[in-house]
Amino acid sequence: MSTQLSLENLRALVTGPVLSPSDGGFAEEVSAFNRAVVHTPDVAVGVTSEADVVEAVRFAAVNGLPVRMQATGHGAESAITDGLLITTRRLDALSIDAAARIARIGAGVPWSAVLTAAEPLGLTAITGASGTVGAVGYTLGGGVGPLSRSHGFSSDYARGFTLVTADGSVVTANAEENSDLFWALRGGKGGFGVVTEMLFELVPLAEFYAGSVFFDTPHIEAVLRSWIDWSATADDQVTTSVAILRLPDFDAIPEPLRGRTVLNLRFAYPGAAAEGERLAAPLRGLAPAIIDTIGVLPTSKVGLIHNDPTEPGPGWVTGGLLSAVDQDFAGELLATVGPEQQVPLIVVEVRHLGARTAIDVPEGSAVGGREAGYTLTVVGVPNPSLFTEVLPAVAAQLTTAIAPWISPQTTINFAGDGSDAERYRRAWAPEVHERLDTIRRSWDPAGLFAYGPAAG
Numbered sequence: 020m021s022t023q024l025s026l027e028n029l030r031a032l033v034t035g036p037v038l039s040p041s042d043g044g045f046a047e048e049v050s051a052f053n054r055a056v057v058h059t060p061d062v063a064v065g066v067t068s069e070a071d072v073v074e075a076v077r078f079a080a081v082n083g084l085p086v087r088m089q090a091t092g093h094g095a096e097s098a099i100t101d102g103l104l105i106t107t108r109r110l111d112a113l114s115i116d117a118a119a120r121i122a123r124i125g126a127g128v129p130w131s132a133v134l135t136a137a138e139p140l141g142l143t144a145i146t147g148a149s150g151t152v153g154a155v156g157y158t159l160g161g162g163v164g165p166l167s168r169s170h171g172f173s174s175d176y177a178r179g180f181t182l183v184t185a186d187g188s189v190v191t192a193n194a195e196e197n198s199d200l201f202w203a204l205r206g207g208k209g210g211f212g213v214v215t216e217m218l219f220e221l222v223p224l225a226e227f228y229a230g231s232v233f234f235d236t237p238h239i240e241a242v243l244r245s246w247i248d249w250s251a252t253a254d255d256q257v258t259t260s261v262a263i264l265r266l267p268d269f270d271a272i273p274e275p276l277r278g279r280t281v282l283n284l285r286f287a288y289p290g291a292a293a294e295g296e297r298l299a300a301p302l303r304g305l306a307p308a309i310i311d312t313i314g315v316l317p318t319s320k321v322g323l324i325h326n327d328p329t330e331p332g333p334g335w336v337t338g339g340l341l342s343a344v345d346q347d348f349a350g351e352l353l354a355t356v357g358p359e360q361q362v363p364l365i366v367v368e369v370r371h372l373g374a375r376t377a378i379d380v381p382e383g384s385a386v387g388g389r390e391a392g393y394t395l396t397v398v399g400v401p402n403p404s405l406f407t408e409v410l411p412a413v414a415a416q417l418t419t420a421i422a423p424w425i426s427p428q429t430t431i432n433f434a435g436d437g438s439d440a441e442r443y444r445r446a447w448a449p450e451v452h453e454r455l456d457t458i459r460r461s462w463d464p465a466g467l468f469a470y471g472p473a474a475g
């Protein structure tokens with residue numbers, strides 16, 4: 020970047036903080052949910068309005084600085100080491116038109132705020148498992164959550180975006196206006212512009228029948244194998260997952276689970292409790308539970324199904340999609356990361372997809388993974404000394420063992436590090452990649468919104 024003076028110019032044009040690495044508050048401004056990833060862009064701009072975004076983008080274009088965005092930092096997998104980082108957390112406006120069932124969601128709004136505002140209106144948003152994730156960043160990647168089988172990808176509910184494009188224009192993308200860009204933003208993730216606001220359709224649902232069951236170590240194999248068979252004919256309205264959890268001996272963990280390796284069954288049914296109870300019964304009957312929290316749950320409490328961490332910390336996650344699973348898959352999974360193996364993993368989760376995730380929106384959308392049947396997520400012990408060699412080696416061993424079941428295509432929110440060329444390549448089908456690239460080139464010919472692998 021040329022001079023300190025140019026930053027002074029930007030400061031005069033925007034309301035939010037404009038920080039260089041030597042400024043106080045810089046580290047906090049750029050910090051990500053994953054504390055193991057430390058961003059060091061040349062400049063961070065904490066935008067407070069669409070006008071701030073326009074000025075930041077124009078400044079970056081003039082100064083040849085690549086532009087990236089961060090809301091909550093849940094997507095931080097590799098460090099940003101150059102350019103201009105736009106932090107959007109101050110774009111926190113949220114309003115709901117209850118009659119139209121549309122939420123207007125600012126770029127910095129986390130899902131929990133949308134759910135909390137929608138619930139008293141008898142409405143909810145189709146979200147992921149965690150309320151602390153940002154609504155916009157998540158939806159741009161598609162989004163798989165506890166209601167995926169009954170309701171599909173979250174991006175299927177996006178009804179429009181407002182974004183600032185590479186030339187500093189404010190553009191609307193929806194089914195009627197800039198429909199190609201709208202197609203891309205529903206699952207194509209990045210490289211199109213800075214989204215300032217998203218319109219998102221809500222569904223009429225204030226509570227569901229949902230929760231978690233924890234089975235002790237001796238039951239893991241039997242429950243996993245039975246769940247695999249059960250899932251082959253599961254009701255389309257039920258979304259479940261199973262996770263082998265190696266839980267630390269921490270006070271924050273409920274006493275009966277502390278220090279144990281357990282199988283956690285996650286269950287969600289968006290309908291009446293009696294029917295939910297009937298649908299959950301075969302799974303509950305698989306083995307005695309240590310804890311069973313399945314019951315009527317307000318939709319704003321969706322985070323209690325998966326119990327993902329809500330506080331930032333170092334994290335190592337990898338994953339992808341699976342075409343199908345069967346008993347041979349179970350055998351390989353147990354032989355590599357099952358309870359008898361000494362592996363530094365805290366979560367190995369398989370989520371059931373299909374039903375609505377297999378059906379695209381009528382006008383089409385970019386999201387990858389509609390043909391997959393299941394997801395796989397692997398979370399390492401949060402010790403950064405394991406992140407560069409030990410955990411990748413464990414994950415590689417697992418990947419080799421379950422190779423026959425891995426879907427040729429993944430979905431970007433589950434792909435892990437999007438700056439990794441191979442993961443990026445597999446996040447969309449080749450023809451979708453081609454269309455996304457064409458759309459990116461038409462809106463951002465100079466590649467200002469650096470997205471994807473450096474060589475890509």
Ligand SMILES: Cc1cc2nc3c(=O)[nH]c(=O)nc-3n(C[C@H](O)[C@H](O)[C@H](O)COP(=O)(O)OP(=O)(O)OC[C@H]3O[C@@H](n4cnc5c(N)ncnc54)[C@H](O)[C@@H]3O)c2cc1C
Pocket residue numbers: 052088089090091092093094095107126146147148149151152153154155156157159160161162163164208209212213214215327328432433
């Ligand atoms: C604890 C945890 C739980 C998760 N659970 C799920 C889940 O259940 N289902 C699922 O599908 N995914 C899940 N994810 C993955 C998550 O959806 C992605 O990491 C997503 O990118 C996070 O979005 P964010 O805005 O919160 O993160 P950020 O790191 O702030 O943003 C991630 C990316 O989104 C894009 N982006 C963000 N804001 C903008 C903007 N205003 N304009 C343009 N692009 C933008 C950028 O490419 C940015 O790099 C989870 C992640 C974590 C850490």
